[in-house]
Amino acid sequence: MNIVLRIAREEWRLWARSRVVLVASLIVAVLLAVTSVLTVMRVGEEGAKRIAQQQSAEATFFAQPDRHPHRMVHYGHYAFRAPPPLAAFDTGVDAVTGQSIFLEGHRQNTAMFADTRSAADLGGFATLNPANLYQLLLPLLLIIIGHGIVLREHESGTLAVMLAQGQSGLAIAGGKALALAGVAGLFLLPVAALAIYSVAAGEAPLAAAMLVASYALYLAVWAALVLAVSLLVRQRSAALGVLVFAWLLVALIVPRLAINAGSAAVDAPGKIESDLVMLAQQRALGDGHNAADPAFDSLQKQVLEQYNAASIEELPMNWRGVVAGHSEARLTELMNRFATDRMRQEAAQSRIVTLFGLASPTLAVGAASRTLAGTDLATHHRFLRETEALRFDFVQGLNHLHATALSYADDAQRSADPAAEARTRVNAEAWQLLDTFRFMPDPATARLARASLPLALMLGWLVALTFIIAAGAHRLKP
Template identity: 40%
Template sequence: MSATRLIARDELRLMARNRVAVVATLLLVLLTLVAVANSWAHQRSLADQRARHAHAAEAAFKAQPDRHPHRVVHYGTFIFRPLGPLAAFDPGVDAFTGNSMFLEGHRQNTANFGDVRQSSLLVRFGQLTPAFVLQVVAPLLLVFLGYGGLARETERGTLRLLMLQGATRGQVVRGKLAALGIVAILIGLPAMVGFVLIAGQTGSLLLSMLAIALGYFAYLALWAILITLVSASVRCGRDALLALVALWAVVAVLLPRVVPDVASAVVPIENRMQTDVAIARDLRRMGDSHDPDDPHYARFKQGVLARYGVARVEDLPVNYNGLLGMEGERLTTSLFDRYTGKSYAAQGRQNDLVVAAGVFSPAIALRSLSMAAAGTDFAGHRRFLDQAEAYRYALVQMLNRMQAEAVGYADDTAEDAGADRRKRVSAENWKAMPQFRFVGPTGAELARCALPGLGVLLAWLACGALLLARASSRLGDRR
């Protein structure tokens, strides 16, 4: 048996004799299993709740009686963002961004009812999910298990005895690292098993699942290397423990919470009230469809009359009010899209700053990878918003076209006693309206989005391995 294997075996045996270490490991495994069960149950409950509300909103929309199409434009409908199969492992930003939207004409609403606004403030610190346990809790346990691996040998003077017995510096370091790596695998395995069970129930996203598994095992391997590196660089276990706990506090707790605030300060975003005021101001400049003297809509009217070869709107083969509604919706939507694009660009720059901060914190890189591969990052939320807006615009324009083609202009402008009845169209039209169906990304797309975070983690791993190799060459030189 090689010296490396002997040293690894003895180190594992020493850990097994430490009752505190054994109990702590078992508690972490139990916590992981609880996190898996809790996250799965929570996400299952959310998915059922959203599906139930989505069905109720759809039923209410289709149950409308005969009415004027423009009334349906303002009646609107609710849609809900469905949860992806990997959201139970890492819910990402879903708890903060909201999960439902009210769609109506002339307005572009935001998602509402995020879990954070309806839950305890503890949700802001971190939900009990498998991702949270592996990102924050597991490294701390590895610190307490491995901080004395090499520092203890140096402090007690047993390192020279090992070397006198024929073990090289590299074999000693590799043996200690192998023992800690085995423990890291045992710690991460329950979460990965639960991850496979959770994700395998609703759909196969093999590539994204592999990206997540590779990222988390690389992260735990990195911590094993960092712990061994610090333990090889100090003279006593106490110093190693203090340095590693400080490193964990900064890298895994402090930076992941400070960096987003710094990014928000560097790239500010207008709040909802400021955006609404700016949009209202631009809408007034754009034109008023109810003003016959408005320059834009006067030109639009002349263009419609010329296209159909008539002199009056009353002579058009379609309802001019419906065409007017279509033009108004086109203009307002282009304005909404412009402001939304500015907001997306600012949020994208914020996210780029956070991802770049992964150079200083592997926990940030892992979090970016995990959310991207799970489809629960900002890009996943934006995907829902974009599809929701495309559906809203298509639905409103369909109703405006229905007004133009199914409601006569004379009836639409009449004010006699029976005019209201003549303006209505059959309720069968609402039942034939298309339903909102969110199209999720493929596993390959999610895995591709996770590559930047994975690259940063692998760079950390390579740098840590080089530093450990350098520290190994000087191991035992200091007295």
């Protein structure tokens, strides 16, 4: 039998007889199983609920009676973001960003009904899910199991015997690495099962496979770190202390420092502050509800010249509807500019946090995991952009009805004349202009492209640790 495989087999036998290893493994396995089942149930229930709410919102909008088009602009509509299949493993930012938006004229509302507003850090630990356990507990399990994987041979004297028999340090290190890899592979089974479940639920196989691969890479990094410390440190207590300190630093301290660094490097004003600045600029655009606002004088002159009309009463369309559409277009351009700036700032903060993956593979795997699962910040931003496009389209469709389906005279008199008010009610069939909305994850190739940086950072960690292990193995002497 190959010496590497023999060494690994002996390690597995030793761990199988260790109560500490068995108890620790059992605790982690139970936590993974319970958390996975609960997350699958919760995400499945949330997905079904949001889809039902979306269908209900659309049915309610379509079922509205005959009304003035602008009343429907203010009646509004709801859009919901259903969780993707891989959210059963990593819920990502879903718990802190909100999953629904109320869409109405003249406003861009924020997403609502976040599970945990108090945990507003990007990708923070808002709710316990399998991804959190893999990122935090599995490294601890590898530390408990493997911190003395080489030092135990030193203490028992078997290392000197193995080296004296002609076994190379690289072969010994290879066997120990294979043993740790076997443990990591065993604990990859739950994420592999969740990946298979997500594919059955409609997820792209490439995204599911790459999510499993990203956690395999992450656990390989930790296994390599455990082996490197066991090769380089001369006492088991010291090795355990070094590894626990490394876990605290990499898994807890550096992520907090990264979030603070991102916030300090990119100063993103709060929404209230941004809205106050935007409102000051919005006043200069004019009030779309007041067709006589001086802000629309140039538009009125342009339209009158275009249709060779002497007054707005002679226009072939309703001047009030024209003003409403023009005002909405200008206001939306202003709101989109502020929204784009805010999303750009948030994305810049997120990139800084991801770059701290140079110092923390936990940050790197978290970024890759959220991206591949379709629960990252970029996906949330796309949800905001798509819902805004939906809002603008149906509002402008209603404004077009306002301009073309109603006479200006009736529209101007509807508050004082019940007959005119009745004539300004559009047939309810017109509400079918609203498009149905179903938010879908990005294609797997697009998610993989976004995850390439954090995956490359983890690969860099593994390569660097492999060189350290090789150097430590060469130092082994009888």
